[in-house]
Amino acid sequence: MIEHLFDVLLALLITWLGWRAVTDRDSLRAVVTFIALGLMLALTWLRLRAPDLALAEAAVGAGLTGALLLVSLKRRQSRPEGNPIEPGKEES
Amino acid sequence: MIRKLFVGAAASALFGLLAWSLYHLPAHPAGLTVQAHAALPRSGVSHPVTAVLLNYRGYDTLLEIAVLLLAVVGVWSLRAMPAGGPEARGAPILGALLRLIVPSLLLVGGYMLWIGAFAPGGAFQGGALLGGALVLLLLGGLGGALLRHIGLLRVALSAGLLVFIAVGALSMAVTGTLLQYPEGLAGTLILVIESAAMVSIGLTLGAMFHGGRPVRAEGAGDDE
Amino acid sequence: MSEPLTGLYLIVGAALFALGLYGLIASAHILRKIIALNVMANGVFLVFVATAARVSADAPDPVPHAMVLTGIVVAVCATGLALVLADRVRATPPGTDDGEHGRWT
Numbered sequence: 001m002i003e004h005l006f007d008v009l010l011a012l013l014i015t016w017l018g019w020r021a022v023t024d025r026d027s028l029r030a031v032v033t034f035i036a037l038g039l040m041l042a043l044t045w046l047r048l049r050a051p052d053l054a055l056a057e058a059a060v061g062a063g064l065t066g067a068l069l070l071v072s073l074k075r076r077q078s079r080p081e082g083n084p085i086e087p088g089k090e091e092s
Numbered sequence: 093m094i095r096k097l098f099v100g101a102a103a104s105a106l107f108g109l110l111a112w113s114l115y116h117l118p119a120h121p122a123g124l125t126v127q128a129h130a131a132l133p134r135s136g137v138s139h140p141v142t143a144v145l146l147n148y149r150g151y152d153t154l155l156e157i158a159v160l161l162l163a164v165v166g167v168w169s170l171r172a173m174p175a176g177g178p179e180a181r182g183a184p185i186l187g188a189l190l191r192l193i194v195p196s197l198l199l200v201g202g203y204m205l206w207i208g209a210f211a212p213g214g215a216f217q218g219g220a221l222l223g224g225a226l227v228l229l230l231l232g233g234l235g236g237a238l239l240r241h242i243g244l245l246r247v248a249l250s251a252g253l254l255v256f257i258a259v260g261a262l263s264m265a266v267t268g269t270l271l272q273y274p275e276g277l278a279g280t281l282i283l284v285i286e287s288a289a290m291v292s293i294g295l296t297l298g299a300m301f302h303g304g305r306p307v308r309a310e311g312a313g314d315d316e
Numbered sequence: 317m318s319e320p321l322t323g324l325y326l327i328v329g330a331a332l333f334a335l336g337l338y339g340l341i342a343s344a345h346i347l348r349k350i351i352a353l354n355v356m357a358n359g360v361f362l363v364f365v366a367t368a369a370r371v372s373a374d375a376p377d378p379v380p381h382a383m384v385l386t387g388i389v390v391a392v393c394a395t396g397l398a399l400v401l402a403d404r405v406r407a408t409p410p411g412t413d414d415g416e417h418g419r420w421t
Contacts, residue, residue, distance in 0.1 A: 003318045003320070004318070004321055007320055007321040007325070008321070008324065011325065011327075011328045014362075015328055015331050015335075018332045018335045018336070018358075019335055021339075021351055022335055022339025022343065022348065022352045022355060024348075027345060027347050027348065030348055030351055031347075031351065034351050034354065037355070037358070038358075041358055041361075044325065044362065045365060047320050048322070048325065048366060048376070049320075049374070050365050050368070050369075050381050052381060052385060053365065053381060053384055053388070056388050056389065060388060061358070061388050061391070061392065064392055065392050065395055068395055068396050069350070069395075072347065072402075072403070073347065075403070076347075076403075
């Protein structure tokens with residue numbers, strides 16, 4: 001009975017987080033909400049008896065995707081005209 | 093505003109259709125659990141998910157590792173990013189944390205790789221931890237030392253795919269079918285593939301975070 | 317542990333997919349479109365794993381687990397590539413190609 005209550009709460013929380021992640025006007029808040037959604041999803045994988053997925057989702061789905069989005073946000077703010085470096089003109 | 097209402101109505105209709113059809117799915121489908129567990133002793137590992145990933149559906153995993161490499165090639169051809177990028181400030185507390193955390197991450201990543209044969213884990217989870225360690229190193233300003241050896245980086249990024257293809261080709265030479273592991277060698281071959289794949293996946297995730305082809309930053313000092 | 321309410325998780329997966337589709341079309345900012353795409357992918361993964369959990373009480377179907385595992389890692393790399401592409405789109409001056417589409421940001 002308690003586990004079913006946990007399921008219902010988790011389902012409502014995931015739906016609400018998904019709604020906020022796509023409709024929030026502030027980009028930073030949307031990214032943070034998306035990271036929270038990823039962590040709640042990792043909990044869901046545990047509840048659905050998929051521990052491999054929980055490991056991968058917590059590390060990569062929530063953590064690394066969130067880090068990628070945050071870095072992209074920061075680069076966008078510090079250089080609003082986009083990346084001016086043309087490929088092919090650099091010799092690495 | 094009208095456009096958003098229209099799109100919202102369409103999305104709600106789609107949700108209704110999906111929910112209705114999902115509601116009518118069978119409550120206890122047959123699934124493939126029985127078959128997967130039955131073939132487990134011959135697969136070389138004792139964890140069913142690892143067996144599915146690297147033995148029963150190994151070809152899918154091969155293609156997926158190729159997709160990862162393709163993503164890095166795409167990112168590297170679209171943008172060049174100096175090694176000591178704007179994120180690499182190297183705060184002192186982060187440096188102290190790195191000395192503790194990065195070795196632990198490497199250790200736990202290696203443990204994940206090994207334990208994947210009998211418990212939840214495997215190459216992807218170990219690679220994710222390795223990628224996390226690389227992200228921390230890049231944030232701490234040590235990216236310059238890491239990204240200096242571009243040739244070695246290229247080899248390590250493609251090592252997962254190349255080792256997988258080599259094992260598949262050798263298996264085909266012995267047994268006649270691509271990725272059909274010879275009897276008794278399945279466990280060892282899976283471990284070899286997973287080790288190379290873990291390094292590749294970790295470096296791919298680190299390269300994704302770095303966000304571009306590593307180039308020499310002009311005048312920026314590299315931390316050692 | 318009792319059996320999870322897999323029907324509810326299936327519905328939530330469908331909801332995430334529909335929400336992500338709405339965000340993909342209705343958002344103005346390219347970054348939020350990418351977030352919406354990831355939300356859609358997570359909805360699909362939830363449907364997969366909920367179906368796998370329906371097979372039996374304590375031995376879930378391992379095949380959808382493997383598919384979702386590769387799906388998670390591929391989704392991360394696709395997000396990374398999409399972010400770099402978005403940056404390139406922003407850096408391209410508006411009159412460069414034949415179309416008359418403006419900048420997305």
